[in-house]
Amino acid sequence: MSRRSIAGLVRCVSTALALTTIGAQAPVRELSPAEVSLETTGFSAIVLVYDVSEDSYAAVNADRVDRRLMPASTFKILNSLVALETGVVADPQTVIEWDGITRERTELNRDLDLQTAFRLSAVPHYQELARRIGAGRMQQFIDAVGYGNRDISGGIDRFWLSGGLRISLREQVEFLTRLYRGALPFSEETMGMVREMMVSEKTAGHTIRSKTGWAVLPGADTVGWWVGWVDREATVHVFATALEATAPDGTFGAAREAVTRSVLEQLGVLGR
Numbered sequence: 001m002s003r004r005s006i007a008g009l010v011r012c013v014s015t016a017l018a019l020t021t022i023g024a025q026a027p028v029r030e031l032s033p034a035e036v037s038l039e040t041t042g043f044s045a046i047v048l049v050y051d052v053s054e055d056s057y058a059a060v061n062a063d064r065v066d067r068r069l070m071p072a073s074t075f076k077i078l079n080s081l082v083a084l085e086t087g088v089v090a091d092p093q094t095v096i097e098w099d100g101i102t103r104e105r106t107e108l109n110r111d112l113d114l115q116t117a118f119r120l121s122a123v124p125h126y127q128e129l130a131r132r133i134g135a136g137r138m139q140q141f142i143d144a145v146g147y148g149n150r151d152i153s154g155g156i157d158r159f160w161l162s163g164g165l166r167i168s169l170r171e172q173v174e175f176l177t178r179l180y181r182g183a184l185p186f187s188e189e190t191m192g193m194v195r196e197m198m199v200s201e202k203t204a205g206h207t208i209r210s211k212t213g214w215a216v217l218p219g220a221d222t223v224g225w226w227v228g229w230v231d232r233e234a235t236v237h238v239f240a241t242a243l244e245a246t247a248p249d250g251t252f253g254a255a256r257e258a259v260t261r262s263v264l265e266q267l268g269v270l271g272r
Contacts, residue, residue, distance in 0.1 A: 026050075028057040028065070031263065043224075043245035043252060047263045048169040052177060052236040058267055068149060068166035069242055072213035073121045074225045075160035077179070080118060080197060082141045083129045084190045089114050092197050096125040118197050121212060127157035144185040147175060162217060172227045172240040180229055180236060198228065206232035206270065212256060222248045226256040230269050237269045 031047075046067075047060040059065055083089045089096070092115035101124070102109055108122050117125040130138065135156045142150050148171055154163020167175075178184045182191055198209035210228025224243040229236055241260040245252055264270040 026055045028062045030062045043243045045259050047241045050173045050238040065169040068168045069223050070215035071167045072215035074213035085186045088132045130157050169240040173238045176238045224256040226260050
């Protein structure tokens with residue numbers, strides 16, 4: 001373990017444990033169809049938005065926000081934190097070498113730095129990071145964070161894709177709120193780098209930090225994620241969206257963001 005990771009754990013572990021239930025007692029307001037107009041043909045949507053200043057939730061299908069789902073590529077947020085903290089990569093510009101296996105997504109068939117691998121959601125490059133981290137250190141950090149059900153069974157390079165790891169929308173929001181606040185068991189340097197890596201949209205009025213995910217398991221619904229937070233005019237709203245579909249069509253990927261934006265617009269977090 002690197003000196004940075006040891007310092008982060010010592011400094012933050014007690015705070016992290018104390019904050020694992022951020023917002024757990026906060027009220028959850030169910031958004032009615034009259035408040036949120038969603039096009040959900042072919043899939044069902046769960047959306048949870050946490051107003052950090054008001055310590056309150058708004059949700060679509062609030063009865064399902066505590067049901068755990070496969071995190072898929074949303075786990076790249078934590079994977080990046082651990083890789084940076086342990087020194088597996090030095091910074092977002094560190095290059096992760098291509099493994100030489102040609103894949104359908106041709107943009108992944110090359111060396112990628114960490115920032116680009118995150119932006120492209122490059123699974124093979126992040127699998128390499130997980131292998132370098134190793135199961136022991138990965139479990140240590142997942143336990144310290146209290147990430148989902150903490151189960152990394154199924155292989156060090158597969159547990160978030162097809163293995164045992166599961167996380168709920170509320171847990172996603174709690175994790176991201178702690179990242180925003182700098183209250184995770186990582187150094188501030190590491191958290192700052194990942195927060196910058198997550199920037200997906202920046203305008204004069206707001207900044208969105210986010211990550212998508214797409215989980216496909218045999219015999220189960222496909223799950224599409226979009227998680228992150230919106231920083232706007234001294235207010236912060238953390239969000240998690242999960243779409244579920246038995247037979248997703250070509251609109252499923254884009255719908256993750258479209259559904260979330262619709263809800264954020266209705267709540268006045270984003271402008272229309």
